[in-house]
Amino acid sequence: MELFEAMEKRFSCRKFKNEKIKEEELNKVLEAGRLAPTACNYQPQRIFVIENPIILDKLKMATKYTFDAKTIIVICHDSTISWHRKDNVDHGIVDASIVATHMVLAATALNLGTCFVCSMNPTLIKEILGLSDSYVVDILLPIGYKDEEKTHNTRKDLSELVTRL
Numbered sequence: 341m342e343l344f345e346a347m348e349k350r351f352s353c354r355k356f357k358n359e360k361i362k363e364e365e366l367n368k369v370l371e372a373g374r375l376a377p378t379a380c381n382y383q384p385q386r387i388f389v390i391e392n393p394i395i396l397d398k399l400k401m402a403t404k405y406t407f408d409a410k411t412i413i414v415i416c417h418d419s420t421i422s423w424h425r426k427d428n429v430d431h432g433i434v435d436a437s438i439v440a441t442h443m444v445l446a447a448t449a450l451n452l453g454t455c456f457v458c459s460m461n462p463t464l465i466k467e468i469l470g471l472s473d474s475y476v477v478d479i480l481l482p483i484g485y486k487d488e489e490k491t492h493n494t495r496k497d498l499s500e501l502v503t504r505l
């Protein structure tokens with residue numbers, strides 16, 4: 341699938357088939373995340389692929405938005421590795437967002453469904469996954485075979501979003 345076609349076709353999928361995605365599809369999605377650029381190329385992203393049913397069940401305590409997907413990718417960054425600007429703003433979440441976007445577009449190109457999920461309890465997720473203090477949980481990506489076909493939500497006109505000076 342061509343890149344612009346994937347951008348157009350992607351939508352937030354919230355209904356998944358009761359099936360795990362194939363290993364080679366998962367690997368392609370993870371590879372897309374690996375190729376993402378990060379500030380200073382520090383590559384602070386730390387990715388957890390959750391397929392264990394017991395852990396998937398526990399994640400339901402930390403978010404309403406698992407959509408019963410059989411695979412959930414948890415995108416974190418290690419704040420001791422991520423680039424901090426001079427004012428000490430941690431840019432790990434920017435890196436994680438780019439990683440997630442690469443993964444989501446790759447998933448779309450593979451005809452897989454995904455949804456960015458940030459409405460969650462990150463402290464509880466850290467506890468469930470046993471993550472060290474320096475890790476920040478940024479985004480959850482339920483991923484799987486779509487059990488719904490939709491178009492993405494409407495977008496504002498460019499004139500509302502862009503100022504040219």
Ligand SMILES: Cc1cc2nc3c(=O)[nH]c(=O)nc-3n(C[C@H](O)[C@H](O)[C@H](O)COP(=O)(O)O)c2cc1C
Nearest residue numbers: 350351352405455456457458459460491492493494
């Ligand atoms: C940063 C971010 C966080 C989001 N968090 C959630 C979430 O917690 N739960 C959910 O159901 N959708 C979540 N979404 C999906 C958005 O609601 C969705 O992308 C938006 O309504 C546009 O719809 P579309 O993706 O189908 O175009 C999130 C999207 C983004 C980009």
